[in-house]
Structure formats: C-alpha cells, structure tokens
Amino acid sequence: MTDITRCPICLTDLTENAIVLQHKDATRYKCDVCGQFDVSHFTLIDSRFDSLKPLIRAWIRRQNKLGIPHPHVGANIEGASIDWFEDLKRMNFPKTVNEKINALLEAYADIIKDDYNKIIKVNQYPNLIAEIVGKNLEDIIGLNQLLADLGYIWSVPGHPNVHIRMTAKGWLH
Numbered sequence: 001m002t003d004i005t006r007c008p009i010c011l012t013d014l015t016e017n018a019i020v021l022q023h024k025d026a027t028r029y030k031c032d033v034c035g036q037f038d039v040s041h042f043t044l045i046d047s048r049f050d051s052l053k054p055l056i057r058a059w060i061r062r063q064n065k066l067g068i069p070h071p072h073v074g075a076n077i078e079g080a081s082i083d084w085f086e087d088l089k090r091m092n093f094p095k096t097v098n099e100k101i102n103a104l105l106e107a108y109a110d111i112i113k114d115d116y117n118k119i120i121k122v123n124q125y126p127n128l129i130a131e132i133v134g135k136n137l138e139d140i141i142g143l144n145q146l147l148a149d150l151g152y153i154w155s156v157p158g159h160p161n162v163h164i165r166m167t168a169k170g171w172l173h
C-alpha cells in the first residue's frame, strides 16, 4: 500500500496528500523539499531508489525548473532510455565541492533576484538541498561555512551560516 501522507524520497510529511494515478500505475507527490513528481510503485521498490535519492531529487528539481510539472521518476521514455537509473548516474549534476559551491551561489542569486541586500534564511528554501545534490540542510550549512570563509557570503550574527547575504565578491564569482 502506498503511503500518501509522506514523501518517499525525504520521508517528510506532505502538506497535501499524494494522489494515486490509477491509469499510470503511479503516485503524484508535491513535496516542499523534493518538488513535484510522479513515481511508480515499481520504481519505489527498486533497490537503487534509496541509494540514489540525492540525484533523484536534483533531477526532479531540474525538470520542475524546466517547466515540467510532473516528471515521472524512473519512467523509461520510449526510444530514449533502457535503464532510467543508469541514465541518471551519467547525467551531469554537481559532484565536486567546487561544482556544489557554484550551484549554491547560482541558487542564491535566483532567490535574491535584484534585492541585493536580501537576507536568505536557508531553512525557508528546502529546495536548495536538491540544487547541490545534498542529503539534508546540514550539507547547505556546511557549504555556507566554506562560502563564508571564501568571503562569498556574510552570516547574520547569531545565525552563522543559516541566515546569510551574498557579498560583492559572491556576486562577482
């Protein structure tokens, strides 16, 4: 039985229950951390599903950003992929610390738009975890420490690496 109250990827409680799509043998989820996606029961029981969760979340985020509201996790598109999980592993997602730092700075720039003094409270943007292919918020805070050391961000006193602002150096990076 599919649990429609929890996200199968990050296991947090959903604000809206998932919808079972009978005609697609899939369930449609909307998760604040992972994004919007459909996933079939067969994918959920694939042993690789658990180990590839950070990549899956990054893939969903990318699809949602491209304007695909309900990408189908694990679905083999006809003529394209034979093995979705193998394809996923070959896709170009941030892997190194350097790539993750760049992805995080880009995500911050997206949030800020043209409000250059905006303080970003990172725990209000759970989607950042997907951007850096991280496991949880601790990964963001860890990268923020690096960004602060490099002078790319400034932390609000009392909230080190959690409430941050981009510096001129961060913008120029």
Ligand SMILES: [Zn+2]
Pocket: 007, 008, 009, 010, 011, 012, 031, 032, 033, 034, 035
């Ligand atoms: Zn989730």
